[in-house]
Amino acid sequence: xxxxxxxxxxxxxxxxxxxxxxxxxxxxxxxxxxxxxxxxxxxxxxxxxxxxxxxxxxxxxxxxxxxxxxxxxxxxxxxxxxxxxxxxxxxxxxxxxxxxxxxxxxxxxxxxxxxxxxxxxxxxxxxxxxxxxxxxxxxxxxxxxxxxxxxxxxxxxxxxxxxxxxxxxxxxxxxxxxxxxxxxxxxxxxxxxxxxxxxxxxxxxxxxxxxxxxxxxxxxxxxxxxxxxxx
Amino acid sequence: xxxxxxxxxxxxxxxxxxxxxxxxxxxxxxxxxxxxxxxxxxxxxxxxxxxxxxxxxxxxxxxxxxxxxxxxxxxxxxxxx
Numbered sequence: 001x002x003x004x005x006x007x008x009x010x011x012x013x014x015x016x017x018x019x020x021x022x023x024x025x026x027x028x029x030x031x032x033x034x035x036x037x038x039x040x041x042x043x044x045x046x047x048x049x050x051x052x053x054x055x056x057x058x059x060x061x062x063x064x065x066x067x068x069x070x071x072x073x074x075x076x077x078x079x080x081x082x083x084x085x086x087x088x089x090x091x092x093x094x095x096x097x098x099x100x101x102x103x104x105x106x107x108x109x110x111x112x113x114x115x116x117x118x119x120x121x122x123x124x125x126x127x128x129x130x131x132x133x134x135x136x137x138x139x140x141x142x143x144x145x146x147x148x149x150x151x152x153x154x155x156x157x158x159x160x161x162x163x164x165x166x167x168x169x170x171x172x173x174x175x176x177x178x179x180x181x182x183x184x185x186x187x188x189x190x191x192x193x194x195x196x197x198x199x200x201x202x203x204x205x206x207x208x209x210x211x212x213x214x215x216x217x218x219x220x221x222x223x224x225x226x227x228x229x230x231x
Numbered sequence: 232x233x234x235x236x237x238x239x240x241x242x243x244x245x246x247x248x249x250x251x252x253x254x255x256x257x258x259x260x261x262x263x264x265x266x267x268x269x270x271x272x273x274x275x276x277x278x279x280x281x282x283x284x285x286x287x288x289x290x291x292x293x294x295x296x297x298x299x300x301x302x303x304x305x306x307x308x309x310x311x312x
Contacts, residue, residue: 059300066297096300103303105241110248150245150303176246 003028003223005216006043010035010064014051015087015199022199023047026216028223035067044223045083045127046073048090050143050197060104060146061092074099080188083127083219088144091183091193100184100193101159102151107144108176116208117142117196118170119182123163126189127222131214137170138211141200149177149184149195159184167194233282234311235290239299240271274298275311282310 005023007030009016020030031043035053040046053064064070070093076082077099086094094100107113118139121132132138151159156178159165167183175195183194198212241247247269254268276290291308299306 058297062297062300095302101302103300105245105303106248108246108248110252148246152244176248 003045003220004031004043005029005219006031006033006040006046008033008035008046008048008069010051010053010067010089012052012055013049013089015049015197016051018197019047019049019087019199022202022213022216025202026213026220028216028220033069035064035069037069038072040069040072040076040082045085045219046077047199048084048086048093049199050088050090053089053093056089056092059092059096061089061094061096064089064093065096070097077191078186080186080190083190083222084192085128085215085219086191086193087197087199088147088195091195092146094191094193099191100186101155102149102178102184104144104146104195105148105150106146107148107174112143112145113147113174114143115174116140117174117182119167119194119196120170121167123166123185123189125163126166126185126192126218128192128215128218129166130221131218138167138198138214139201139209140196140198140212141208142174142196144175144195147175147177147195149181151178156181162187166192167196232277232279235276235278235282235287236309236311237274237276237290237294237298238271238307238309239274239294239304240306241269242303242305245303272298 005028007020023030077084092104121136169180185192198215201207201209201212250269257265294306
């Protein structure tokens with residue numbers, strides 16, 4: 001049976017169509033989910049896409065965290081059962097939901113960053129990164145104004161010690177993220193959040209590479225083998 | 232109606248590039264002797280009836296649940312006279 005991967009649309013989401021297209025290109029069936037829906041329609045995994053949500057007026061992702069859909073998503077993700085990938089605004093929502101530690105704040109440059117970005121993959125044991133090899137460098141897209149990952153030193157030490165840093169910026173730090181962290185995972189490895197956009201790097205026609213597709217083929221492998229994630 | 236004020240500030244250890252940019256403009260405008268500026272948020276919460284301890288506790292819960300992200304921000308709750 002084809003894996004069904006839900007893509008949530010919040011008021012202000014921009015990249016939900018791209019995320020759904022990436023899911024389809026990887027060979028899974030994308031399922032559109034609406035933020036105000038009460039249930040997840042039985043999907044096997046969920047992508048929280050980039051863009052904005054509820055205007056991000058309070059803080060990015062602060063209101064989206066309380067969307068009706070999140071009341072089913074958060075406990076399922078926290079238990080390790082439901083794989084969730086949060087991209088950009090989706091990463092911010094995962095941090096605001098406390099599914100991932102830390103927070104995303106204004107870029108240190110105070111400028112919106114929009115560029116092709118090389119990432120180094122450091123953890124290939126998550127539900128979303130098994131298609132990569134450890135240390136592999138991938139070219140994707142970074143486009144965010146509040147992408148600076150912050151957490152206290154103790155949390156940063158813990159993340160690094162447990163191998164929970166999934167991707168790091170290679171080369172210059174584009175936004176002031178602590179220790180160059182671009183993406184992290186939870187202790188089960190089922191929840192991954194990252195600031196850059198792998199879904200914009202899945203086709204030669206529109207992306208800087210096709211190296212972002214690995215996130216979406218990884219989840220297919222994960223769901224097909226039913227392997228327990230253990231980051 | 233009574234007003235409860237919630238002040239939210241970034242924790243001291245969190246970099247505040249917005250505050251730095253404002254501080255940078257101060258000397259250009261001729262305001263001397265300003266060492267540092269940090270930018271925060273102020274919420275004015277209008278509540279029904281009188282503000283008793285239970286009501287204040289509610290607003291505190293609202294502040295830590297939504298108004299502030301306690302990972303990066305501190306908050307203070309007070310009744311405005």
